[in-house]
Amino acid sequence: MAKIATTKFRVASSAYLCAMxxxxxxxxxxxxxxxxxxxxxxxxxxxxxxxxxPDCPAAPITNQFIQGSLNNANDIRNLANQTDVVxxxxxxxxxxxxxxxxxxxxxxxxKPAVLHIIQDKGLQKQFFAQHNIPTAPFALCxxxxxxxxxxxxxxxxxxxxxxxxxxxxxxxxxxxxxADALNNNPFNGDVLIxxxxxxxxxxxxxxxxxxxxxxxxxxxxxxxxxxxxxxxxFLFSPARIAKELEEKIQTIGRQCVQKLHSPGLFAVELFLTxxxxxxxxxxxxxxxxxxxxxxxxxxxxxxxxFLRILSGAPLGDxxxxxxxxxxxxxxxxxxxxxYQLANESELTQQGDIFIHMYRKSETRPNRKLGHATVIxxxxxxxxxxxxxxxxxxxxxxxx
Ligand code: ADP
Numbered sequence: 001m002a003k004i005a006t007t008k009f010r011v012a013s014s015a016y017l018c019a020m021x022x023x024x025x026x027x028x029x030x031x032x033x034x035x036x037x038x039x040x041x042x043x044x045x046x047x048x049x050x051x052x053x054p055d056c057p058a059a060p061i062t063n064q065f066i067q068g069s070l071n072n073a074n075d076i077r078n079l080a081n082q083t084d085v086v087x088x089x090x091x092x093x094x095x096x097x098x099x100x101x102x103x104x105x106x107x108x109x110x111k112p113a114v115l116h117i118i119q120d121k122g123l124q125k126q127f128f129a130q131h132n133i134p135t136a137p138f139a140l141c142x143x144x145x146x147x148x149x150x151x152x153x154x155x156x157x158x159x160x161x162x163x164x165x166x167x168x169x170x171x172x173x174x175x176x177x178x179a180d181a182l183n184n185n186p187f188n189g190d191v192l193i194x195x196x197x198x199x200x201x202x203x204x205x206x207x208x209x210x211x212x213x214x215x216x217x218x219x220x221x222x223x224x225x226x227x228x229x230x231x232x233x234f235l236f237s238p239a240r241i242a243k244e245l246e247e248k249i250q251t252i253g254r255q256c257v258q259k260l261h262s263p264g265l266f267a268v269e270l271f272l273t274x275x276x277x278x279x280x281x282x283x284x285x286x287x288x289x290x291x292x293x294x295x296x297x298x299x300x301x302x303x304x305x306f307l308r309i310l311s312g313a314p315l316g317d318x319x320x321x322x323x324x325x326x327x328x329x330x331x332x333x334x335x336x337x338x339y340q341l342a343n344e345s346e347l348t349q350q351g352d353i354f355i356h357m358y359r360k361s362e363t364r365p366n367r368k369l370g371h372a373t374v375i376x377x378x379x380x381x382x383x384x385x386x387x388x389x390x391x392x393x394x395x396x397x398x399x
Pocket of ligand 1: 160170196197231269281
């Protein structure tokens with residue numbers, strides 16, 4: 001099992017005490033909810049969440065709730081006025097408001113400049129290129145300017161087109177033939193065109209950067225995506241790769257995050273190509289779906305680590321306790337509205353399965369409703385067990 005620098009992380013959560021920190025989170029989805037759930041007794045933290053809908057996952061458990069828009073500068077300012085440190089759990093928010101608050105001396109983690117780069121997949125790719133971070137070949141253009149000459153820069157007949165802004169969870173990503181990129185492009189406006197990486201192994205690493213610059217890198221995670229929705233559906237850690245390769249991936253992940261010059265919790269998604277090249281796909285500047293297994297699988301979960309970063313506590317131990325897998329519980333195509341998870345209590349009674357539902361009142365096709373984590377003593381037994389659990393997790397209409 002991959003372990004990194006465990007001896008560095010000597011501070012048990014109970015050994016650290018500090019003054020009360022008021023954390024403001026922009027966004028009240030499941031990532032905010034699980035961040036709040038990660039609060040531990042010796043870390044005095046209080047939460048205020050800003051979100052449009054009071055029916056969001058984080059609302060029932062936050063200390064304070066501000067109903068407002070994630071894009072409204074006044075609502076963000078209101079959140080900042082009531083808290084000591086401001087962060088976000090979703091990228092599509094008003095970054096200019098955060099830049100202004102940072103200039104006034106407010107602590108924003110990660111730095112708003114990071115969000116400015118990451119909100120735009122084009123700027124993000126340019127950032128990778130400027131810093132010699134290996135990434136798939138790309139071009140930036142307007143959909144009107146896609147032509148044969150541009151497409152001929154890319155080998156093969158398949159191409160990936162991504163909207164520069166506003167995409168998430170595979171929305172805003174299209175894997176197309178070059179002919180379709182020319183004639184049936186689903187997007188309109190500024191896009192990123194990227195070489196298609198065939199048969200890539202998709203890997204993620206979670207990188208934690210503390211306010212004092214200390215860092216922790218989690219073991220590599222192997223991810224599997226739904227080919228229709230491009231949404232992650234299954235992942236596990238440690239990844240089935242050689243130790244040296246894992247260390248190389250961890251180093252690339254850490255170095256590219258360090259180039260952002262900001263504290264924060266980041267997920268770096270990478271492709272391991274058929275030729276064993278490592279190409280960074282994108283960085284998420286927040287807790288990420290690829291780290292959900294760390295709640296039960298790691299000594300310090302990504303969410304607790306995030307809280308430690310926000311509050312200035314020492315970083316926790318990122319190593320795995322046991323191999324862990326995560327299965328997303330996603331709204332099926334044929335059910336909308338009220339729903340329930342069939343077999344939920346039978347599954348959770350088994351002891352090695354942990355179900356997290358996100359308190360979403362209604363299902364829609366492809367909506368993330370929750371996830372299940374499975375742990376096992378060996379990777380082999382984990383993968384077998386996870387396969388069985390996958391088939392048992394069924395979202396059905398509530399009678
Ligand atoms: P999002 O920001 O919506 O998560 P991504 O850029 O991560 O979008 O793309 C979603 C998924 O689409 C990836 O995890 C991968 O499965 C597939 N994909 C994206 N870019 C490429 C590429 N260049 N080659 C092959 N598959 C890709």
